[in-house]
Amino acid sequence: MTAPRPQILLLVALLVACFGLAARLGPQFQAWPGSRNTGDILNVVLGESRRLFAKSAFAEADKYYHAGYYPTMFDDNTAFQTAHMAADTGAVKSQNQGDEQGFLGQPRNWLDAFGRNFMPNRHTHLDEGGADDLGDSEDVREILPWMKLSADLDPDNVETYTVTAYWLRQRMHNVPEAEAVLHEGLRNCPESPELFFELGRLYFEYYHDRDRSRNVWEHGVRLWLKLDPQVRLGHQPIRDLVGDWVNRPTNLVPAQQANPLCMEQLCTHLSKLEEQADHLPQAIEWLAAAKKVAVQPGSIQQWMDTLNYKLGQELNPVLKPLF
Amino acid sequence: MKNIFAVAGVVIKELYRRKDFYVLFIITVVICGVMASINIFNDAHIVRYLKAISLLLIWISSLVIAITTTARQIPAERENRTLLPLLAKPLTRVELVLGKFLGCWLACGLTLVCFYVFFGLLAVSREHHWSAGGYFEAILLHWFLLGIITAMALLGSLVFAAPSSNSTICFVVVIGIMFAGRHLDQVAVTLSEPVRILVNALYYCLPHLEFYDVRDLVIHNWPPVAFQYVGLALLYAVFYMAVFLIGACLVFRRKPVN
Numbered sequence: 001m002t003a004p005r006p007q008i009l010l011l012v013a014l015l016v017a018c019f020g021l022a023a024r025l026g027p028q029f030q031a032w033p034g035s036r037n038t039g040d041i042l043n044v045v046l047g048e049s050r051r052l053f054a055k056s057a058f059a060e061a062d063k064y065y066h067a068g069y070y071p072t073m074f075d076d077n078t079a080f081q082t083a084h085m086a087a088d089t090g091a092v093k094s095q096n097q098g099d100e101q102g103f104l105g106q107p108r109n110w111l112d113a114f115g116r117n118f119m120p121n122r123h124t125h126l127d128e129g130g131a132d133d134l135g136d137s138e139d140v141r142e143i144l145p146w147m148k149l150s151a152d153l154d155p156d157n158v159e160t161y162t163v164t165a166y167w168l169r170q171r172m173h174n175v176p177e178a179e180a181v182l183h184e185g186l187r188n189c190p191e192s193p194e195l196f197f198e199l200g201r202l203y204f205e206y207y208h209d210r211d212r213s214r215n216v217w218e219h220g221v222r223l224w225l226k227l228d229p230q231v232r233l234g235h236q237p238i239r240d241l242v243g244d245w246v247n248r249p250t251n252l253v254p255a256q257q258a259n260p261l262c263m264e265q266l267c268t269h270l271s272k273l274e275e276q277a278d279h280l281p282q283a284i285e286w287l288a289a290a291k292k293v294a295v296q297p298g299s300i301q302q303w304m305d306t307l308n309y310k311l312g313q314e315l316n317p318v319l320k321p322l323f
Numbered sequence: 324m325k326n327i328f329a330v331a332g333v334v335i336k337e338l339y340r341r342k343d344f345y346v347l348f349i350i351t352v353v354i355c356g357v358m359a360s361i362n363i364f365n366d367a368h369i370v371r372y373l374k375a376i377s378l379l380l381i382w383i384s385s386l387v388i389a390i391t392t393t394a395r396q397i398p399a400e401r402e403n404r405t406l407l408p409l410l411a412k413p414l415t416r417v418e419l420v421l422g423k424f425l426g427c428w429l430a431c432g433l434t435l436v437c438f439y440v441f442f443g444l445l446a447v448s449r450e451h452h453w454s455a456g457g458y459f460e461a462i463l464l465h466w467f468l469l470g471i472i473t474a475m476a477l478l479g480s481l482v483f484a485a486p487s488s489n490s491t492i493c494f495v496v497v498i499g500i501m502f503a504g505r506h507l508d509q510v511a512v513t514l515s516e517p518v519r520i521l522v523n524a525l526y527y528c529l530p531h532l533e534f535y536d537v538r539d540l541v542i543h544n545w546p547p548v549a550f551q552y553v554g555l556a557l558l559y560a561v562f563y564m565a566v567f568l569i570g571a572c573l574v575f576r577r578k579p580v581n
Contacts, residue, residue: 064371064372119540
């Protein structure tokens with residue numbers, strides 16, 4: 001019988017040391033905040049840089065929305081600051097200014113003029129017919145793979161969920177998938193009033209469920225008010241909270257200033273819902289809240305005047321016998 | 324002409340004996356198959372992302388085949404010491420260069436046909452309509468683009484020392500032109516003299532390969548490009564092929580064969 005070679009013993013010793021070290025460091029590595037071991041494959045491969053790629057995927061979706069007619073980094077992209085597919089949902093305030101039809105400008109020379117024959121050269125949106133003017137509005141489905149990729153890469157971007165859900169329900173008439181997208185968004189961003197607004201619209205417009213949409217929208221209003229750390233929410237009813245907020249002087253915190261449109265839409269939709277339920281005083285209260293953040297308060301005031309008149313007409317038969 | 328076709332035939336036979344094309348084709352099919360199997364909101368009609376990925380893989384594969392096949396042609400003949408016996412036959416140097424070019428270009432055409440048939444089947448399986456005119460233009464323009472690149476790589480194989488360096492330079496030049504070629508005049512405006520003149524001169528002298536990239540038109544179902552513009556683009560390609568081939572013949576005329 002021969003003695004084992006020292007190299008084999010050394011190898012075994014090294015393997016034991018490796019195993020012990022791995023067993024010791026493994027749990028610590030799992031608990032380390034910088035560990036990529038907890039996420040999906042994209043998280044493992046890209047880490048935090050995936051958020052950068054998420055923006056590219058979102059821009060690619062907008063390029064598909066334009067059937068490929070999209071500015072490059074060398075072109076004038078002032079008309080494409082806000083993605084058109086997001087602006088067209090009505091949930092995002094557009095910051096676009098330039099000429100979206102002709103961002104290429106006049107041909108610079110004969111090579112440029114000739115080259116324009118070999119690329120998409122006309123502004124179009126997929127929901128308006130697309131490149132051949134024959135496509136139906138369901139062609140907008142083509143943006144969805146990129147939206148899904150964008151959501152996978154950056155799960156904290158609320159806009160991705162709201163835009164995806166809007167097109168799924170509005171053009172694809174795929175309400176269950178739209179609802180699933182919004183619920184996934186709420187799992188990742190539970191404090192987002194925009195997601196609650198979109199979910200409420202879905203309940204209101206497709207399921208015609210007033211109670212659920214009211215609850216969801218009121219929760220959205222609560223979350224929007226909560227953006228101001230000075231507002232004490234407690235267990236106060238939402239209408240009291242909004243009443244207090246309306247009576248206070250306007251002083252929006254930066255987070256609220258960044259998205260007054262969401263509050264305006266939540267309040268106007270709640271007003272519409274209450275009007276349909278013949279709760280006119282509540283509808284007027286919601287309009288008063290909407291007016292405080294509205295871009296065009298005049299039109300909200302007109303709406304309020306109409307409701308006040310209707311309320312007066314309703315009360316007339318009750319009050320007449322008293323005189 | 325007979326000699327040119329004979330040399331071209333040998334090049335085509337070499338392509339189908341080598342495994343490059345088969346490997347790239349299988350990789351393309353597998354990747355597209357995997358991408359097609361992804362469930363996106365339970366909608367089986369979404370197709371454009373698949374067309375985009377498929378066309379991107381076809382472009383990459385065709386560039387790899389065109390550049391690597393061409394770059395090794397004459398250096399391999401020299402390395403194997405078969406160049407001298409070849410030229411000892413009734414075959415001029417010009418015929419050899421033209422034969423090699425034609426062989427590589429035709430081989431690229433054959434691979435393109437295979438790739439585009441697969442692409443067409445993939446698109447039709449989801450879209451249920453066939454834009455024959457658009458696809459024909461896409462393959463024709465793509466083939467002529469590969470003609471320019473083949474001629475450029477052939478010239479490079481006579482100028483640069485090794486096929487690897489030639490391939491790398493060709494890839495960098497082609498990708499650079501595809502990415503920024505169209506915008507060089509805009510870049511020139513921001514520069515000061517004399518660099519501005521140089522960049523402007525480069526803009527007008529470089530072959531504008533982006534003319535032949537009609538992927539966005541195919542992916543988004545735009546109508547085919549007007550025939551007269553396609554014809555002009557093909558003429559433009561033939562001009563650059565001629566320039567590079569004349570350059571290759573001039574260089575090869577003075578090149579030692581052993």
